[in-house]
Structures are given as structure tokens and as C-alpha cells.
Amino acid sequence: MSSTALYVLVAAGLFGIGVYGLIIASHLLRKLFAINIMGNAIFVLMVAASAPLDGRPDAVPQALVLTGIVIAVSATAFALALMVQLYRVTGQASLEEDPTEDD
């Protein structure tokens, strides 16, 4: 098995774990973890898919993944802040509707 195939399999596995977590978890923190794992799967795949044939690494995918990581970190920070605020206002850190609340 070539090393690229290994990376692709790892990425697919990580993505699956992320999707599973996103669907199963109800606590928002777990959902955020799951989304981050999905993101990392994609980063692995992007680096693997652009693996050089002649041994010279291509700088562009590396730069893209680096930017992607920065965005993922800031989006996660934002989501965490939103989650804390949601907890302060509604007293719960999940998206299950409060049946007593009037829409």
C-alpha cells in the first residue's frame, strides 16, 4: 500500500468519526470536537492529495492547509464563546428546544 493511500484511509476514518460524533452528540462541545475532527480529516486529505511525484513538495496546499487551520481555530473560538453565552442565557449547552419556551 502506498503512503498516499494510507493517508487517504486515515482521512476517511477521521471524517467518519467526525460525522458520527456530530450526529450522536447532543452537547455542543462534543459537536464542536466532531467538526474539528472532520476538518482535520480534510486537511490530511489535502496534503496527501497533493503529494509530489518528483520529491519536491508543493507549497500551495501547505499554505492552504495552514490558512484552513487558522480559520478553524478562530471559528472554534467563536463557537465556544457563542456556546458560553447560550448557556448563560438558556441554562443549557445543547440545541434541544425548551418545550416551555414560547416561540
Add this chain to the structure above:
Amino acid sequence: MTEALLAALVFLPLLGACLLLLAPSSWRATILLAVTVPLPFCLLPLTLLIADAGLFEMTLAGHPAPLGIRWRLDALSLLILWLNVSLMILVGLAAGARFAPASDVGLRFWPLWLLLAGGIHALLLSADLFNLYVTLELVTLAGIGLIATGGSGAALRAAMRYLLLALMASLLYLLGVGLVYAEAGTLDLYQLGETLEPGLLPATALVLMLAGLLVKSAIFPLHAWLPAAHGNAPGPVSAMLSAIVVKVSLYIIWRLWFWTAGDWQLPAPGLLLGLLGAGAILYGSALALVQKRLKMVVAYSTVAQLGYLMLIFPLSGLLAWQAASYHLIAHGLAKAALFVAAGNILASLGSDRLRRLAGLDQRLPMDVFALALASVSLMGLPPSGGFVGKWLFLRAAYEQNAWGWMALVALGGLLAAAYLFRVLALTCFHPRSHGHSTRLREPPTLASLAGLLLALAAIALGFASAPILALLEAAWPGAMTP
């Protein structure tokens, strides 16, 4: 000089956002004016340039692609830039009346507002897939932050749900971008049009990007997050979200479809996208008919009206292109007017339940008038911007003998009339006994005026179609590669 104007469009709002966070509270209003007022004056010379040359491209800091960043301005991006700047000014008036810049809530609101504007401008100028990703993230995060300034539990929950879906959608899009790069070795939207050949990997990439973008533009059946998010946000925020934020991801789909994959010949997937649009029009309108709250009616109307923007795919041609672009602009202005007026009504009544609206035509005449004018455009009655858009759709369908799509456009207009007249009729309904004539807080005149001006702009667009359509004709990619 032109480069400086484009840079000003993006960096003035971003600079303003940073300054707002640093400056003393008494300066904030001045900073806001200083970064907003020059924007239309930046767009004027650009409009002359595009009318003349049709296209302007620049490379940032002289670094060539693929590592460098290229900006590109054509008639479509220019028109949406105009839409955004007009909304920033007019919806900004309404927002200024509600979120005083010097107050604490103003400090939370206005930097996000400027970030949103700067992000939209950068997105419209970007010419490569990855920059579109970055700017779309910026727009989405700023938009979600603005929803959260509403502060209620419902607003926060809607913002959180929107955020989770948007993050997942971005990942799908990013995966597509990675695959495209691995296949073609470039990310430039327009170079890809020449190098990317139809095949399994590029098709997978395109489907992934489309899926992500369809979630972000809330196209049926991926619209579930939109009504709660747009219905619970503060009025001016709903206006921006419905009028432009959901449109910019559709704009990317158009770019991908007609520029990057322009010569792929995709009638079957185009038909599928058109059917999604048809589903959006019928389902969104049907649900708008049964809502109990004014803002939810307007939010479901957005789900429906976004469907028209998908009809460009099956009807693919110059007329459909002009129709969809015109509809995008006209709906943007009319929907902003509706949400600003609905926000004013909600703020003065303390509720926007439809049964509380009775007799409102005498108590809030300006807001109800704005509501009525914007409805005229949304239903597609002449003379209004919405009429021009729907008329062009009908002509496009007629020329291709596409009777099904013609019937759909006509039916969509009827349904829009039904759910909007339901609201308007209630405001003019005067029960004989004013049993619960609650006291009313007058909305600020400036906020009512902003709604009225937006509605008037939507109507005025019906009279200004010739130059805009000529601009759009020059930018249609099919004209360049017949």
C-alpha cells in the same frame, strides 16, 4: 488609481472595524461615517470603468497566481457591490437608530457590521476558490455574530445551529477546493474554466463545493436553519442576512457553474438544481402562508424567493442570466425594506404576532407603507424591480418553450401575493371595539424612513432596467464563448 479604489472598498470597512474597537466611545459615530460615506464614491468611477471596459483585473502586491491573490471586477460583482453599499447605508440608518454607536451594544454590533461589509466586498472581488472560502467564512461568522447581538435564547440557539451547519458546509467546500487543486494545479476561477476537464474527480469536487454552498444559501431542502436565524435576529440584521448574505454563496455557485464549468454541458444537473428552486418557491411560499409572526412570514418568503435564483440553471441563457441577476438585486432591496419595517413594528408593539397588527395602518403609517411598497416589488407587480426580474424569467422560459417553468414563475408570484396580502389586509383591519388598544412606542423616524427609502429603491429599480441589463449582457460568459 483603480487599484486604490478596489482596495478602499475592502480595507475601509475592515480598518473601521478595528478602529471602532480601539477608539473612545464618543468617536464611534464619526468613524462609522468616515468609513461608510466614501464607499459609493469609490463605486462611481468603477461603474464608469466597467461600463466602458467590461472587466478589471488586478494582482495584489504583484505576486502572480497560484500563490498570489488576484482580484477581478465585472458587471455582476459590481452590481452586487452597489447592492451591498446601498444596504449598508440605508439599513445602517435603521440600525443606527436602534444600536447607538456610543453604547455598549453598539460596540458589539458595529465592528461586526463593518466586518460583514468588508468580507462581502472582498468575496465579490476574489477570483480564486480559496479566497472565496476565506471571505465566505468571514461573511458567515460576522453574520452569525450579528444574529447573536439579538441576545434572546431563541436568537442564540438559531445562531448556534446556523454556525454548526455553516462550519460543516465550509468543510465540504474546502474538500472540493483541495480536490480541484490536486487535479488542476490552480485555484483561479477563470483559469480553471480552461484547464479543468469533466471527469470523476472534478465532478466530485464540484458536487462537494455545490453541496456546501447550497447549505450556506439555504436552498430547499437545506433551508431549515434560515427561518429561525433570520426571524429571531434584530430587524436590521435580518435585513442584511436575507438581502445579501445568503446571496453571496449563490453568487459563488453561479461563478462555478457558468465560468469554471462553463463548457461542461450539464443539462441534467442543471435541471435538478432548477427543481430544487421550484421546491423552494412552492414550499417556502406555502409555509409563509401559515406563519403566525410577521418576521417568520418574511423569513419563509426569503426561502421562496431564493428559489428563483436557481432557475438560471435549467433556463441557462442570456435572458435567464439577466433575470436572475435582476431578481437578486430587486429582492435584496425589497426584502431589506420588509425586514426593516417588520423590525420597527416588532420594536414598537413589543410583538410581531400577526393578530396584533390590526389597525396598524393608522398607528404606524410609514412602516405599513414601506411594507406595502416592498410587497409590490416582491409579488412582481409593475412597475417595480421585482416585476422586471419575473418578466425576464417569463420571457426566458417562453423563448425556450419551457411551459413548466413559466407556470412556476407565475404561480410563485401568486403565492407571494397571497402571503403578503394576508399581512397587509390585517394591518388595515379595524375591529369595532378597541378592546386591547395597547400603548405603542413610536419607532425612531430615521428607522421608518430607512425602510421607506429601501422600498422606494426597490420600486425605482423598475424604471432603471435598461442600463443595468446592458451591463449584465456584456458580462454574460456565454457571450464570450458561444
